[in-house]
Amino acid sequence: MSPGAADDPGVETPGTRPAFSSLLEDSAEDLYESAPCGYLSTLMDGTIAKINATLLGWLGLSREEVVGRKRFSDLLTVGGRLYHETHFAPLLRMQGHLGGVALEMRTAAGPRLPVLVTSTLKRGSDGEPLLIRTTVFDATDRRVYEQELLRARRAADEAREQAEADRAQLREALAVLQRSLLPAALPDLPGVETAGYYHTASPMELGGDFYDLFPVDDTRTAFFLGDVCGKGPQAAALTSLTRYTLRAAMIQDADPVDDLSVLNRALMERYTGDDPRFCTAVAGVFERAGDTLRVRLASGGHPPALVLRSGGTAEYLRTRGGMLVGVLPTAQFTEVSTVLRPGDTLLLYTDGLTEARVGPGRRLYGYEALLAFAAARAPVGSRALVDALTGLLRDFGDGLDDDTALLAIGVPATP
Amino acid sequence: MSIRRRNNVRVTGAATGRPVVLVHGFGCDQNMWRLVEPLLAEDHPLVLFDYVGAGRSDLSAWQEDRYSSLDGYARDLVEVCEELDLRDAVVVGHSVSAMTGVLAAAAAPERIGALVMVCPSPRYIDEDGYRGGFSAEDIDELLESLESNYLGWSATMAPVIMGNPDRPELGEELTNSFCATDPDIARVFARTTFLSDSRKDLETVTVPTLILECDQDVIAPREVGAYVHAAVEGSELLTLDAVGHCPQLSAPEATASAIRAFLSSGAR
Structure with a gap:
């Protein structure tokens, strides 16, 4: 095959390029299971109906432990669960969609997994909510970075408060000295x-x-x-x-x-x-x-x-x-x-x-x-x-x- | 600043009848009642409002010391009742606002004639012989979650979120605006809510009271519902076949009919 022929889309047929052929082998099922993010679907009461292998792997749980047995909020830390109940769930009900919420999941091994969660409400043809689809992204690095930012902001706030207090004290001392x-x-x-x-x-x-x-x-x-x-x-x-x-x-x-x-x-x-x-x-x-x-x-x-x-x-x-x-x-x-x-x-x-x-x-x-x-x-x-x-x-x-x-x-x- | 503007008070529903005040809890705003509202509107004048600091209330009226105790929130409720000159109103309080309702009923007995507590908990933290379901560390975790999530809040959006009474549609369109709260204010409300202990206040309730709990609620588990039921003399306890902490959203029909049944029977 001459280089010219390979570059000509007119003579290209699917399957002749190795990259394209491997793409064809990627089934929707495999994409769901092994996607680089977690997927889960829950009933309206939160019961998990479907979860992909990626998320199970992150959490260290087996499908049998989870499907039909756990609710989405069971996967969260207690604080995250409180947040879920007071903010996430009501907003999702009202808006039908909620994205980019930072939560922490509990893994079987112990460490917590910081995640970013996006959920969409799927409705039936009558408009009634049927199930909730959720994607989960590993946000470990991002969370570390955010915590650094928060820490820096707190330190800056404290430094500012201290500086203001020092200034007030100095002003008071100067006023006393001036009066003398x-x-x-x-x-x-x-x-x-x-x-x-x-x-x-x-x-x-x-x-x-x-x-x-x-x-x-x-x-x-x-x-x-x-x-x-x-x-x-x-x-x-x-x-x-x-x-x-x-x-x-x-x-x-x-x-x-x-x-x-x-x-x-x-x-x-x-x-x-x-x-x-x-x-x-x-x-x-x-x-x-x-x-x-x-x-x-x-x-x-x-x-x-x-x-x-x-x-x-x-x-x-x-x-x-x-x-x-x-x-x-x-x-x-x-x-x-x-x-x-x-x-x-x-x-x-x-x-x-x-x-x-x-x-x-x-x-x-x-x-x-x-x-x-x-x-x-x-x-x-x-x-x-x-x-x-x-x-x-x-x-x-x-x-x-x-x-x-x-x-x-x-x-x-x-x- | 009028109370109506300050608390973003909305009066809707029937022109006559026993007034029902729907009070949101920690987290979001009066929109929490949007699915229940039409189910009660036919027979009752309805009053909805946002606590100062929540929803589209006037944030400039927020003071940390006032809103660091449930009494401050109860004052908002009483002031709204006074502003509208309500008599014998039914206060439907969700979550922490069930306790706010208790405090308000004690402070203004002529204005509040019945209470509906939706998923109440007088004490979230476990203590000797009492199980609220949470430890102090859990509450710290919640505060962390609050810090990590601003849910559409930003200082630049604040004026739009808290409203522009002339152009309410502006706020309506904003994603997450129902729960968008200034993080500093949310932190104070969270601490006040989850660190409060209102168990003693339950004994002061003298008005007819309906307790609505969900079958499965991680925030207010059923043993807490039973505790409240035992502490409020003559109260009625109803367990809704619902999961979660917000039956007014997940089971609005059941919630509304329970309230209607209570009002038409034993709430006098």
């Missing part, structure tokens, strides 16, 4: 109204702004507000050092310039070499004189304080010089003073406020806008001013990306 850097409440002082506010940019990060206000003796009250460089735990450590150094210095000797110098030395001493750390701060002292407050304050590189007058004006209280605290051993600080009369309010703030981004161009909010905002509200008491600014910060939305501290000190207007 601020006064719990400002003291009540006769004839003085004070108000403070602290905005944390991120609950997961410790802020670097701080303020405090406390009496140093019977007549005088010290206060300060500032901003340390950086964020996070290191900034918090610096904040803590700064706050307690300034507090101790001011209780000892309430002189704003001297106190900032003490802080400067403390920071220089603590943070040396290649880890310089610094802050900006305003420190001050006030004392009552009649119905007024005499205020002295000094600034170390901090944005100028703002004074709102009873007459409806606002002005910055500029301090000349005033270098960053903690940078140079010879830093010089200068003092400025003012008198707050009834209806006047002094505002200290950090640059989170003036450096917020606003508008479509995301420009800096800036000192001029703050001055205009203040002037538009003057005269205003400390609480009302801080509330108005809190509202402003809220309106900044995501334009406010830094921590912001506010401290207002005022003499209430005489009624």
